[in-house]
Amino acid sequence: MTKTNRGRFFEDYRIGEVIHHAVPRTVSGGERALYHALYPARHALHSSDEFARSAGLAQAPLDDWAAFHLVFGKTVPDVSLNAVANLGYAEGRWHLPVYPGDTLRATSEVIGLKQNSNGKTGVVWVRTRGLNQRDACVLDYVRWVMVRKGNPDADAPETRVPDLKPVLAAEDLALPAGLDFTGYDFTLAGEPHRWGDYAIGEQIDHVDGATVEEAEHMLATRLWQNTAKVHFDTSARPDGRRLIYGGHVISMARALSFNGLANAQMVVGLNGGAHANPCLAGTTLRAWSEVLDKAETAAPGVGAIRLRLVATSGGAPFQLKGADGKYLPEVLLDLDYWALMPR
Template sequence: MSGTSTGKTNAGNFFEDFTVGQVIEHATPRTITEGDRALYQALYPTRFALPSSKEFAQQVGLTEHPVEELIGFHIAFGKTVPDVSLNAVANLGYAECRFHQPVVPGDTLRTSSEVIGLKQNSNGKTGVVHVRSTATNQRGEVAIDWCRWVMVNKRDVEAPAPETFVPDLKSVVAPEDLIIPAGLDFTGYDFTAAGETFRFGDYEVGEKIDHVDGVTLTDPEHMLATRLWQNTAKVHFNVQARTDGNRLIYGGHIISLARALSFNGLANAQLIAAINAGAHVAPAYADRTIYAWSEVLDKAETAAPGVGAMRLRLVATRGRDESMILRGDDGKYADGVLLDLDYWVLIPV
């Protein structure tokens, strides 16, 4: 070979490459397998009965055995990384995420994104990109859709700033807009198999639940998980991609850890229906121990037999926080808060 060429290598988009209204069809459709379920259970301490037991899923009216909702989310999210956040500084938040139908082994997901907002930061070196992403299955049906915003480096700091446009996103998915899986019926729910007796009526708005257990992060596990979702963001793998020399742990890894830990006290929150909002408050690195607590924000009835919807705030912290205080008197997040996730779950009444 007479020379070296990088012209065929995807360098990813930088902030100045995005335009509002741009639609990106992401590469590499991904088929979900039982291996994804097994690896997810190996990586996270999840014990929810519905994705763990085919028999349990059938007893609550589902004809097929779905994987955890976050498996579909991580895979669909991973498709967007090479085009949206390969050159990101950090993923900042989520909104308007709905799970339209359960994802089952054999489903093939592909994702597209529309750029819905741009805002250059005051330092002139980075900007925030807002996208709305949609994952569809092999039948062309929407499986998941969501909005997220991410801080992306500029290739050329002298490049002119685009016109600022920040989209007006809903702060919460309305209960009537939640999509209940076809056939779901909790009237014959097996509380013994599920592991706890607490149901919809046992929770009060404003109640906080300490999930007690913790998990210490390791580089091999978070890199394995991130590779599983085909997320190629440099900051998760390459110590030279960040000035501090640390591998930044994928924010979705923290979400899945916290969701798994929430089994203690919320074992019957079997399905995630929507993610209203989410913020990765602080970076996470290996050797930190993650704990979680939840707060009940709202409750709503659904038309499905025996099924209620509960809106929760899930908070992941670096080290255990028995005070369960989200923000200080100054309005800023309390020290140690890593994740603030607002989401709807489906639970037996």
């Protein structure tokens, strides 16, 4: 009897199936230290307990994307171990801050399936929930991934493409209890720009760049226990190279966005995202942002800002798609998210 797990293939999924992922993980300050070592992350709310307490939180929470990666990594053995590519995200919400000492686990529900015309792969949609030790949902999101078929002759599962919100409304966002930016220290945060200083349609070139190294990518995927073959095994891709985890690109671009968006302190909503082109080691990432929307919130001194974050491997900033409507080859990431900022 075989005891090893070769991962699920497209024909193994069924609509409505709920997958309980192994293994729960207790968060410590080590995750924060490693996250800040991997990325030039320096948003004050996630860096300083004292700054976080001055904003009404118990202490500095784990970076929002670090919490996302931790939950995401739990799903990989059951959802994307045999993936060709992770295709996109929608309806993502951060419900509760994650603090050192919290224990996280994850579940996913299969909400969509569609076999591709080549008959060799299919797209799987799942809604994933990250739960803490009190069974409270800390974050949830939908993602869809292209997965290989184990048996090309296997019948295709029932086809269903989920109807997803293109954008979360501001009232759908969860605000951390007690969050208060009325006493916000702009000097310690690093920039003077408030929510009111940004205009819808404004574009920001984040100026800086960072070259992705093979070693840091491997450390990141191991840190998040992301075992997708295309990230670890050079024989899993025809070109013999490891594909950089898309979340690594997200976190690097988010860290680069500090220059110009230092006060976009907490990520609370993920409207959509596309890994437009593959990223490989040796690529130098650059980033730019566009303000898509703004909204007031009920939290004292807190505004919500909707941002498009684009990571590129070069080219002029603010260029996204060509005349054919397709992403330009240098565009690696197109991410649409909501963040909280002092008003």
